[in-house]
Amino acid sequence: MSKGVEALVEMVGKLGGAVEDVRKSEIYIRVPREAVRAVAKLLYDSGAYLKTCAGVDERGTSGFYSIYYIFGLDSHGVDAVLKVLVPEHDPLIPSILPEVPAADWCELEIRDLLGIELSGRLTKRLVLPEDWPDGVYPLRKEFRYDEKPPRVVREELPEEVGIPVGPYHPALHEPEYFELYVEGEKVVDVVYRGFHVHRGIEKLAESPRFTYKQIPFLAERICGICGFVHSTCYVMAVEKAAGIGVPERAEFIRSIVLEVERLHSHLLWLGVAAHLLGYDAGFMHTWRIRERVMVLAEYLTGSRKTYGINVVGGVRKDLNVDKIDKTMKTVAQVREEFKKLADAALSVPQIKARAVGTGVLTKSEARALSVVGPVARASGLYRDIRKDYPYLAYRKVSFRVPLYTEGDNLARLLVRVEEVFESIEIIKQLIDMLPGGGIVSEEYEIPPGRRAVAAVEAPRGEDVHFVITGLGRPYRWRVRAPTYQNIPALRAMLRGTSLADAPLTIASIDPCFSCTDRVLVVDVRSSRRSFIKLVRGG
Amino acid sequence: MLHSLAVAAIQLVLAPVYDGLERKVRAAIHTRIGPPVLQTWYDIVKLFSKEVVVPVGGSWYALVAVLEMLTLVTASVLLVHVSSAGLNRAALFEASVFIVLTGIATTLAVVRAVSQSNVFSVLGGFREFSLMISAEPFLATSLLLLISGAEAPASKAIAALVLVIAAYVISGRVPYDIAEAEPELASGVNIELAGPLLGVATLSVVLKKFISATLTALALTSWSSLVGIASLAAAALLTPIIWIAHTVVGTLLGRSRVDLAVRFLYTTLFILSSMLLVSYGLGV
Numbered sequence: 135m136s137k138g139v140e141a142l143v144e145m146v147g148k149l150g151g152a153v154e155d156v157r158k159s160e161i162y163i164r165v166p167r168e169a170v171r172a173v174a175k176l177l178y179d180s181g182a183y184l185k186t187c188a189g190v191d192e193r194g195t196s197g198f199y200s201i202y203y204i205f206g207l208d209s210h211g212v213d214a215v216l217k218v219l220v221p222e223h224d225p226l227i228p229s230i231l232p233e234v235p236a237a238d239w240c241e242l243e244i245r246d247l248l249g250i251e252l253s254g255r256l257t258k259r260l261v262l263p264e265d266w267p268d269g270v271y272p273l274r275k276e277f278r279y280d281e282k283p284p285r286v287v288r289e290e291l292p293e294e295v296g297i298p299v300g301p302y303h304p305a306l307h308e309p310e311y312f313e314l315y316v317e318g319e320k321v322v323d324v325v326y327r328g329f330h331v332h333r334g335i336e337k338l339a340e341s342p343r344f345t346y347k348q349i350p351f352l353a354e355r356i357c358g359i360c361g362f363v364h365s366t367c368y369v370m371a372v373e374k375a376a377g378i379g380v381p382e383r384a385e386f387i388r389s390i391v392l393e394v395e396r397l398h399s400h401l402l403w404l405g406v407a408a409h410l411l412g413y414d415a416g417f418m419h420t421w422r423i424r425e426r427v428m429v430l431a432e433y434l435t436g437s438r439k440t441y442g443i444n445v446v447g448g449v450r451k452d453l454n455v456d457k458i459d460k461t462m463k464t465v466a467q468v469r470e471e472f473k474k475l476a477d478a479a480l481s482v483p484q485i486k487a488r489a490v491g492t493g494v495l496t497k498s499e500a501r502a503l504s505v506v507g508p509v510a511r512a513s514g515l516y517r518d519i520r521k522d523y524p525y526l527a528y529r530k531v532s533f534r535v536p537l538y539t540e541g542d543n544l545a546r547l548l549v550r551v552e553e554v555f556e557s558i559e560i561i562k563q564l565i566d567m568l569p570g571g572g573i574v575s576e577e578y579e580i581p582p583g584r585r586a587v588a589a590v591e592a593p594r595g596e597d598v599h600f601v602i603t604g605l606g607r608p609y610r611w612r613v614r615a616p617t618y619q620n621i622p623a624l625r626a627m628l629r630g631t632s633l634a635d636a637p638l639t640i641a642s643i644d645p646c647f648s649c650t651d652r653v654l655v656v657d658v659r660s661s662r663r664s665f666i667k668l669v670r671g672g
Numbered sequence: 673m674l675h676s677l678a679v680a681a682i683q684l685v686l687a688p689v690y691d692g693l694e695r696k697v698r699a700a701i702h703t704r705i706g707p708p709v710l711q712t713w714y715d716i717v718k719l720f721s722k723e724v725v726v727p728v729g730g731s732w733y734a735l736v737a738v739l740e741m742l743t744l745v746t747a748s749v750l751l752v753h754v755s756s757a758g759l760n761r762a763a764l765f766e767a768s769v770f771i772v773l774t775g776i777a778t779t780l781a782v783v784r785a786v787s788q789s790n791v792f793s794v795l796g797g798f799r800e801f802s803l804m805i806s807a808e809p810f811l812a813t814s815l816l817l818l819i820s821g822a823e824a825p826a827s828k829a830i831a832a833l834v835l836v837i838a839a840y841v842i843s844g845r846v847p848y849d850i851a852e853a854e855p856e857l858a859s860g861v862n863i864e865l866a867g868p869l870l871g872v873a874t875l876s877v878v879l880k881k882f883i884s885a886t887l888t889a890l891a892l893t894s895w896s897s898l899v900g901i902a903s904l905a906a907a908a909l910l911t912p913i914i915w916i917a918h919t920v921v922g923t924l925l926g927r928s929r930v931d932l933a934v935r936f937l938y939t940t941l942f943i944l945s946s947m948l949l950v951s952y953g954l955g956v
Contacts, residue, residue: 319795319930412846412853412927418702484847484926633795634853634929 135161139210142180149173151216159523160213160587167227170203170218171254174230174237177205177214183504183517184236185213185589185598186614189244191275193222195583199250201227202612203237204587204600208522213587220250229255236504238622240614247273261329264288272337279334279341312624312640316633324628326621339611346372346580346607350444353599356613357646358439359402362395363592364599364613365444370525371601372446372608375586378578382527382569384448389527390461390564391434391441392590393557397468398427399593400550400557403644407547408479410638411488416479423471430464433457448574458565465558476551489544493627493639496541503623506616507595508553509643512538512545519591531563543635546642553593582609592616594644617646676749683748687878688712690885690912694919701923712878719871727864733784734869740780741872744879747773751886755907758899759819759890767819771812774842774883777876778804785851785861796860799930800851803841806937810945811838815887817952818894826956830948832891834941839891841937843884844877845922850930885914 135143135156143153143161150169155162165173178184182205190200198219205214220227229252230237242260244250249271251257262272265285271277313325335356339349353368354361366388373380401424408416428438434457435441443451453461479485495505500513510517518535520528536552538545584603589596595616602610620643627639692709699706708714727733750770757763778800785797814834817827841848852860862873889910898906928936 408926412849413925414698415701415923416926418704422703482924482926484928484932487932488926488929632929632931634850 135212136210139207139212139214142177142207142214145176146173146214149176154217155585157586159211160215162215162217162585165216165218167218167220170201170216171228171230171233173216174203174205175233177207177216178234181209182207182214183501184234184240185504185587185596186600186612186618187237187240187244188600188610188612189248189250189273190602190610191248191273194275198222199225199248201244201250202600203230204598206522206589206596208517211523213523213589215585215587225249226251226253228253231255234504235502236619236622239618247271249274261332263332272334277337279337279343312636314628314633314636319633321628321631321633321636324625326624328621336611336613339608340604342607344607346446349607349611350446351442353613354440354442354444356615359399359646360395360592360594360597361439362391362441362444363590363597364615365442366392366526367588367590367597367599367613368601368611369444369446370590371586371588371599371611372580372603374588375584375601375603376578376580378447378580379575380448381572381575383452383571384573385526386564386568387449387451387453387573388444389531390453390561391431391443392526393561393564394427394431394434394461395441396557396593397465397554398424398431399644400554401427401472403593403641404479404547404550404554406641407638408485410641411485413479413482413485416475416482416485419475420472420479423468423475426464426468426471430461433460445574446580447576447578448572450574452573453568458568461561461565465561469555469558472554476554480551486544488635488638489542489547490540491542492631492635493543493546493642494541495623495627497539499623499626500541503626504619505595505623506619507592507644508546508549509595509620509623511536512549513541514539517596519589519596523589525588525590527564527567528560530567531560533560533563543638543642550644594646595620615646617643621645679752680745680749683752683879683882684745684875687882688716688875690915691878691881693912694881694915697916697919698923701920712874716871716874719874720868722867724868725866727869728789733787733864736780736784737865737869737872737876740777740784741876741879743773743777743780744876744883747777748879748883748886751883751890752904752907754819755886755890755893756900756904758897758903759894760899761820764816764819767815771808771815774811775804775808777880778808778842781861781876788864790864792860793863796851796853796863799853800861802930802934803848803850803937806934807838807841807941810834810937810941811842811887813945814838814948815890817948818891824951824956826951827948828894830944830951832894834944834948835891836888837937837941837944839884839887840918840921843881843918845881845918847922847925847928848933849922849927850933853927881915881918882911885911885918888914888918 146163149172150166151163151173153161154164185204185206187201187203190202192198192200198221201218201220203216207214218227227250229241231241232254239260241252242257245252245257246259246261267283267286270283311327314321315323335352338344339352344352350365350369354365356364401420405417405420408420431441432438435443435451443449495513497514500510500515506517514537516535516537521535533556536549538548580603582604587598587600589598597616598614600612601608624640624643628636631639689709691712695711696706696709747770750766753766754763754770782797782801785793785800788794814831817831818835852862862870865873886907889907892910893903893906
């Protein structure tokens with residue numbers, strides 16, 4: 135523990151916090167319920183950012199509900215995990231939202247799924263659907279994973295019902311719902327509603343249908359673009375909790391595949407951005423180049439997507455000479471072709487004209503909302519988990535973290551363009567240094583009651599998985615995808631921007647939604663609210 | 673009359689074919705195979721085979737869409753007369769009526785769009801209007817000056833340049849496809865149209881492109897002394913070539929934003945038009 139962290143822990147102690155456990159990159163601190171806001175403020179003011187919070191039903195073991203707040207201390211490479219016990223007879227906790235704006239969604243999620251009420255803030259239903267009955271909390275242990283509570287028909291109509299006037303999809307053909315309040319073509323305010331397809335994956339993983347070994351394949355299905363990030367993050371959390379040693383070669387293979395996934399994801403996004411800017415030649419050529427990466431992924435793992443090679447203890451597929459050769463050739467081709475394309479695309483006058491100064495997120499807003507990934511780096515926050523908390527083989531490679539201070543759509547675009555080149559260099563270094571040996575540890579035990587936080591730098595930012603081990607499967611598995619952290623920043627980014635730039639701005643966080651678009655456009659001059667519902671193929 | 677009808681028929685047949693050619697060329701630049709050359713015709717035929725869906729608000733929207741298309745057909749036929757006259761004063765009347773008709777067609781499109789209860793249609797309509805007032809006055813001025821005797825080389829060159837730029841804008845291609853802008857407005861001005869009415873609107877779209885290419889051909893042939901059939905043949909040959917050139921330009925650019933587009937057009941065309949008036953006044 136560094137001196138800075140020691141000093142911080144001492145100050146937390148003065149506020150009533152007690153250190154429970156100190157590990158290499160995590161410190162678990164138990165904090166009294168009444169002191170949580172003060173401790174959160176202390177950590178936040180000292181430069182920490184909130185990674186996420188998670189509610190756990192630990193009544194079966196400790197007799198309490200537990201709330202875990204995971205704060206990242208980037209400069210020290212350590213996570214401070216605050217644990218607050220909440221008694222069953224009084225499920226109430228002071229909200230830390232007034233001190234930590236980034237706590238908004240995870241607090242509401244705890245309220246929805248675990249039934250812990252929050253004091254000191256406005257509350258609303260976030261995750262559960264409108265027809266879910268009150269007083270039924272799916273993350274409580276007595277709630278069976280396959281239980282289907284009766285649907286509730288609510289009397290009052292949602293306030294947004296109005297005249298259906300036609301489809302409008304701001305960016306990506308996935309479920310999301312934005313209310314854009316406009317004056318003419320200028321967006322003056324934004325309201326977001328999401329979680330239309332909450333799949334209950336965390337609950338499913340706790341069910342008897344899944345075991346530690348099966349969950350990587352479930353985790354990979356969290357996202358159709360960066361699924362490998364999730365399976366890697368899950369297995370890292372379990373391995374960390376149980377102290378399982380992973381062969382070095384497996385760590386290299388995971389890192390290589392993670393970078394291959396970043397390449398395809400960034401190229402995918404850059405193509406979409408070009409399409410949104412009406413530059414379809416850029417869209418088509420970016421995806422043509424991306425196709426080489428998809429073929430490479432299939433060659434390395436057996437699948438273009440949803441690779442399925444992660445297991446607890448290592449990986450299932452090794453790299454042979456042919457695969458190494460193919461990887462080197464492919465990344466060299468991709469680099470050459472993408473360099474030409476990026477130069478051409480960035481010289482198109484409309485690209486710069488429309489991306490400069492639009493969708494601006496200032497550094498202070500980015501910090502307040504604890505945004506991650508290219509969104510943070512484009513707003514001047516030096517935040518990259520691969521550097522801050524070196525994991526897998528990243529601790530052995532040298533690479534640059536692209537950083538811009540403008541915080542606009544162009545900055546986010548340029549960060550991703552540069553990251554494509556950095557990923558290629560990382561892959562080359564990893565291939566050069568690939569060690570020999572096995573690729574999986576078969577002998578291990580996972581004792582119950584262990585905890586761990588793992589983070590992986592996904593293409594969209596930091597992915598966080600928190601695991602409490604149980605018997606045969608996790609007792610609790612909390613997943614926080616990067617989009618979860620970045621969407622709240624859209625309000626700040628969209629205010630004052632033109633309606634024409636709203637699709638690009640929404641897309642600029644590279645969000646993960648799914649197959650239905652819903653948007654409400656409100657003209658504040660005429661006060662006309664128009665509800666739009668669009669169903670599109672995914 | 674019969675002659676004009678024949679010209680209209682030929683243009684109506686050719687415009688979707690040229691559009692199919694545009695799709696093929698665009699696909700080639702994208703490294704795609706692309707649809708068949710007759711795909712635009714296939715689309716139109718299929719749209720006309722579907723049931724008529726009258727947009728919310730009444731059947732007069734349908735009438736406006738048809739009127740818009742007929743106005744463009746008439747304007748396109750008049751442009752052929754202007755072309756056969758070899759861009760001289762003899763075609764001043766036809767050119768004037770052509771300018772009025774293109775203005776009416778755009779106005780009909782704007783009225784049709786802003787009268788809908790669909791907010792995206794309304795936004796598309798206002799965007800169309802913004803482009804109209806940014807380009808069409810300059811198009812009218814340059815065309816009339818070319819016809820009414822801008823003989824001096826500088827005046828002629830500037831008038832031709834203004835006409836080429838304004839003609840490209842009315843083609844509705846990138847970067848000026850702002851009124852439809854699919855990823856932003858999910859087709860904007862045409863969002864409420866379906867079936868045969870969308871077929872009619874599609875014909876209007878390709879006719880605008882035809883007019884745009886023909887105007888550019890006229891600007892280029894204004895340097896020649898060709899008249900009559902020779903002038904007509906030159907314009908007819910140049911039209912598909914210019915259409916392809918427009919395609920290449922549109923494919924290599926991105927979409928502008930309405931405020932940026934209006935500012936750019938006003939600045940550029942205003943400066944050029946001022947130079948044109950000065951050079952015309954000085955007779956150079």
